[in-house]
Amino acid sequence: MNYVEIILKDEEGIIFHVGSDSSNFTHTVSYDYIDGWWCSCEQYTYRRCFCKHMQRARECAEKEGIVLDDNIFLGLDDAEKEELEVGSYGG
Numbered sequence: 001m002n003y004v005e006i007i008l009k010d011e012e013g014i015i016f017h018v019g020s021d022s023s024n025f026t027h028t029v030s031y032d033y034i035d036g037w038w039c040s041c042e043q044y045t046y047r048r049c050f051c052k053h054m055q056r057a058r059e060c061a062e063k064e065g066i067v068l069d070d071n072i073f074l075g076l077d078d079a080e081k082e083e084l085e086v087g088s089y090g091g
Contacts, residue, residue, distance in 0.1 A: 003017075003018075005017045014030065015029070016061075018053040021052075031068050039051050
């Protein structure tokens with residue numbers, strides 16, 4: 001079930017469905033032009049890092065001629081970024 005599909009594209013961002021490599025599960029990935037990336041997977045939920053589903057969504061967008069930043073911290077101030085980065089590493 002390895003696929004990527006653009007579900008919605010508008011002036012605020014893009015929503016993708018990304019099929020899982022290992023199961024029949026589909027992850028929802030979104031890119032907001034102000035706030036950046038979000039994914040429904042555990043990797044992003046618990047670690048707040050750029051995951052493989054985001055990478056596959058970005059590659060899909062690039063094939064459509066859409067260039068998206070890989071920064072997941074868009075829209076956050078420095079304190080929020082630091083909190084997420086510290087939390088990611090258990091510090």
